[in-house]
Amino acid sequence: MMAPRTGLSRQILIAMSAITVTAGLLVFFGTYLAYTAIVAFYPMPDADGSLTLTDLLIVGGVIIITLPIAALISFRLARRILEPLESLAENARRITAGDLTARARVGDRALGETAALIDDFNTMAQRLQDMAADMALWNATIAHELRTPLTILKGRLKGMIDGVFEPDESSLSALVLQVDGLARLVEDLRTVTLADSGHLDLRIQPIRLAPEIEQMAELMAHDLSTSGFQLDLDLADVVVDADATRIRQALLALVTNARRYSVRGTITISLAEEDGEIRLGVADEGPGLSPGMTTRVFDPFVRGEPARSPDMSGNGLGLSVVRAIVEAHGGRLRYRGAPGGGALFEMIFVKANRSPAAHDA
Template sequence: MKLPVGLGRQILLAMSAITVVAGLIVFFGTYLAYTVMIAFYPRLESDDGGLTLTDLAILGAAILVTLPIAVFVALRLARRILEPLETLALSARRIADGDLSARAEPGDRSLGETAELVDDFNTMAQRLQDMAADMALWNATIAHELRTPLTILKGRLQGMIDGVFEPDERSLRGLVLQVDSLARLVEDLRTVTLADSGHLDLHREDVNLAVVVAELAEFAGPDLAAAGFPVRLDLHDVIVRVDATRIRQALLALVTNARRHGAGGAITISLGVSERTVLLGVADHGPGLTPELAARVFDPFVRGDLERSREVGGNGLGLSVVRAIVEAHGGTLRYRPAPGGGALFEIALTTSGPPDRVARRDAASPVRTV
């Protein structure tokens, strides 16, 4: 029989030593007890007061019998402990070599801690594999998104060099639009990546969100109204500690999304407070989302109406950017059908401030259209 190495040999030697020591303790303990009994009851003493060959033979036989049993038990225990650990080490080496599909076998689950260790390792390996798959998908998707504007830029510039296109103001403006598209894509990717890694910088200050919303509506309202999307405001004064620039960016992305996928009609922006939660919503009169799309609408590069997105311009990152900004503030972004039909995207920001400092509701504030 080949002796195990490492931990298995240590277990075997330890069990053997325990067996020998236990046998000696039992034998000499019995001998000591017998000596004490003779001191009180002299008549129990035999003619031979020392250890006999028979006693030594009994001791040796006991050790010879118990030692193989200890070796057998030690080998079984070592095998039960080492099998999952060996598969764990082998899987770790395979993962280190680039095989992220490697998994360890828990073996005998009666060893609870060992089985939990293997399960935790397999969970970690699965997450690594999922992250690698997500990264590969991201790289492929980003490459796809960059290909179109870069191809247009290269083709137009090459055409100007070859004299096919005249470098007039209209052509140059078209090139600038493609550059803007690339810049927007890069900035959106940067925002989502920083937020996912917990490194999105926020410059928080106490701001009145109603003022922020009103300013954005005044800026974007005329263009939206000209496109058939007048902006309706239902605002109450809400003071909360946020990064006003980032919240404005998220709100503009939601309004742009409503314009891109809406079917026309007013875009309603509402702001209020419910049980220490600030609610900022953007609702449209579009067709809304299907249940399948609603379940993954906040994932990167997910688009609803592809043709509409290409027509108006979109890279499928708008709602992902909004979610990243909201979660960086400790809030949540959720979707539900709008009461009058269409889609309602609602930003919920939890605040711990006192109610009289968090919100000042002006009951006379009317719903108005910009």
């Protein structure tokens, strides 16, 4: 048994019924008026100018036959319109109740705008479901990343309280390293989250990148040399509109990533202008990324091969932070194989419309 229709469904059915009845009445009276006009302008012999009973019966019979047909057509049209809308309303209520798997049925795609509305609704529902799944994954992954250093901190501190461990310089330094790791994780999460929401604080101004990179290279050279790496610079003198602090943060993350995962050798920082773009790249000597990692390497908490130095293990957010910073500048981050067989990560920015000389002035 069909449930009584309410709301929009009832209004559409009432409107369709009214249209059908009105159309029948218009046909009847229109026929009568047309016949009267024809007789008035073109009188027929032996005719009194009015409809006879036979004429009325013929017109009435035609209306009686066509009216149910028109009603059936109207009902079917209303049903075609209502089915996807009722499905949309029902599944919208399911999503409101928390069922993000709900999807509306498109029905007849001949109703173009209705079908497009259903498609848009289903796309929105899929994105909500994906966002909820991503959020659940993020929460689980963050909890996992926080659990290890917190467990170590708790165990060590409890051991010191119980007298199991001596609070010497070595033990305290190890605890400080765990705290630094937590602080780095929190800051990386903050950067990625702010960038995704469009609220990453940037102080954009024209800067000459080459001197900034040279200063960083001087600071990093000793630690890299200690780890068996040599830093090579290939820098053009270009100007880009950027936040110098954030660019240094991104560059440091790329160099750290190369130091963590590549074989010992040369890490090359290149800066060049090509096709109206500024390309700041960091290349190593291998082994590069596996084919399956190239499409996922910039996703949060995705790690490639294990770090070659155990003390250099990361949290899987380094490249995500770099991408967030670059995209916040209106640029893009790209990976490709380096000429020597290693990995090359390039930060690509739009060139500033000014010259270094003008900036110096």
